[in-house]
Amino acid sequence: MSFVIGVDIGTGSTKGVLCTLDGEVVAVARRDHAPSLPRPGWAEMDPVRDWWTEVAEILTELTTATATAASTSTTSTSTAATAATAATASTAASTAASTGTAGTVAGEGSEGIEVAAVCVSGLGPCVVQTDAELVPRRPAILYGIDTRATREIVELTEQLGADAILERCGKDLSSQAIGPKLAWLRRDAGAAWRPDDRWFSAHTYVIARLTGEWVLDHHTASQCDPFYDIHRQDWATDWVEAVLPGLALPPLVWPSEQVGVIHEAAAAATGLAVGTPVIAGTVDAWAEAFSVGVRRPGDLMLMYGSTMFFVQVLPAPTSVRGLWTTSGVEPGSHTLAAGMATSGTITTWLQDLTGGIPFRTLLAEAAAIPAGAEGLVLLPYFAGERTPIYDPLARGVIAGLTLRHGRGHLLRATYEGIACGVRQILDTFTGTERVVAVGGGTQGGLWTQIVSDVAGIEQIIPRQTIGASYGDALLAAIGIGAVPPDTDWTQADHVVVPDPSTADTYATLLQTYTELYPATRDQIHRLAQQ
Secondary structure (H helix, E strand, C coil), rough: EEEEEEEEEECCCEEEEEEEECCEEEEEEECCCCCEEECCCCCCCCCHHHHHHHHHHCCCHHHHHHHHHHCCCCEEECCECCCCCHHHHHHHHHHHHHHCCCCCCCCCCCCEEEEEEEEEEEEEEEEECCCCCCCCCCCCCCCCCCCCCHHHHHHHHHHHHHHHHHHHHHCCCCCCCCHHHHHHHHHHHHHHHCCCCCCCCCCHHHHHHHHHCCCEEHHHHHCCCEEEEECCEEEHHHHHHCCCCCCCCEEEEEECEEEEECHHHHHHHCCCCCCCCEEEEEEEHHHHHHHHCCCCCCCCEEEEECCCCEEECCCCCCCCCCCEEEECCCCCEEEEEEEEECCCHHHHHHHCCCCCCCHHHHHHHHHHCCCCCCEEEEEECEEEECCCCCCCCCCCCCCCCCCCCCCCHHHHHHHHHHHHHHHHHHCCCCCCCCCEEHHHCCCCCCCHHHHHHCCCEEEEEEEECCHHHHHHHHHHHCCCCCCCCCCCCCEEEEEEEHHHHHHHHHHHHHHHHHHHHHHHHHHHHHHHHC
């Protein structure tokens, strides 16, 4: 029996999943981490500790789970989960995910069980500079929540032209783009940037550690603005030379392509067999969209995670100011995307701020508060904001506080503020036919209900909500030809529909929310400079 493994490096954790070729979850594993915020506007990670080491540990744990499955044809038990039959695999996986350790479920026999392929996705786009031996020269710079390259964004926009960048790259330059961050690194590193240095995103660094190969998938490359032509789906080498002469560029592949095999050093570190195929993978949000069948034009994924993210499949490339047009997951495809800078991270901050009480307690208190949080409104710009306002100096605002407001009001206002931001972004999308909600924030029901109420949308909640690592596992199966390219493992669990009784309250709240940012922007910008 063959298994595939998917691993995703997220902002708050690394997660792995072991699956059969028909999408049954056999085991899961997790390691938690957090980005470093060494200066205002900076967001970093240690590529060795937070990316490679965690992925290696998870692969070791999952290959051990495979061996356990091979050794018995009855139920296997671990510290994370106990499953009576293969039919309860999803329940076991959910239990294991909550505890951060792997759970196993027996396979159909004890002979011929192997890991057939591995695929890795990761937060992104990120950038880490390494030497030729893959030793990082400095911490990795994260995606749009790292806003250090503001100067370079302005300079490159002036050099190449805002309209030309939008037309060729499918989006304006912003803190999400890798080009300005590479320019910042080149300027900061100076002579320390050597000709044989390489640069990676999170998942491609791990791929290099697993296989020795330096590649970049088309989707991630399409976020390396202004260095990728969205129409030709290839590097814009003339602009690379104009901006960063001599910068080496990795070969481009599609996320489902095999890019190499596990070499001996990686086998020793992970427990995988030498020669196991490794599939390219992509940025986590796109792997997550793939995991829930967001693959047809008009499909839109709404991801509830550390940040709120949106991915819509397009029939053809387009340029929409304020949104991001990118290459998609499947060969030749295109997507339109948007992202908020913070969402789930605010709930973690609030939980810590209120003494670390069990989150279910905080959630119950928020659910008991009526719509509108009794006059409280929150702007969720705790780390600046990406779409829709593109303001790295924006900051969180809580307005309307009184002595009667408690922690439950704050959580409800957080959910409602994020939902207002979602509504603003969704209003800029066109042609949306189906919304699929994914991510850890879909659990519990309150957050998704508030978003449906504020945004006026129906959301499909999949039965399997493991996320990007599940999409990676499917990409692994497709990449080795074990399943057809159009295979879709997702199944709907239920649909969240708007509650009409909240419509008037949320219309008023949305108006207040929309007016609050421009009314406080100048004052907030002054505070952000301190």
